[in-house]
Amino acid sequence: MKETSFGRFEQSFMFHMIRDFFLLLIVVAGLELGIRYVVVVYDFKSNEPQRVERAAQQLADDVKSGCCLRL
Secondary structure (H helix, E strand, C coil): CHHHHHHHHHHHHHHHHHHHHHHHHHHHHHHHHHHHHHHHHHHHHHHHHHHHHHHHHHHHHHHHHCCCCCC
């Protein structure tokens, strides 16, 4: 009888350990994705206006110089 109860305990323990491992894995993956999202949004909000201004200025310079005209 002791052998059976120990076997049940071992199975239950392994089930809980595997379940906890995968739950922790999901939490860590979600945390990593959340941090990456915050970094991307911060980078977009802080650097994007400068990139847009630079691209618009280059386009305006190209139009003024006529370098992109196809005859």
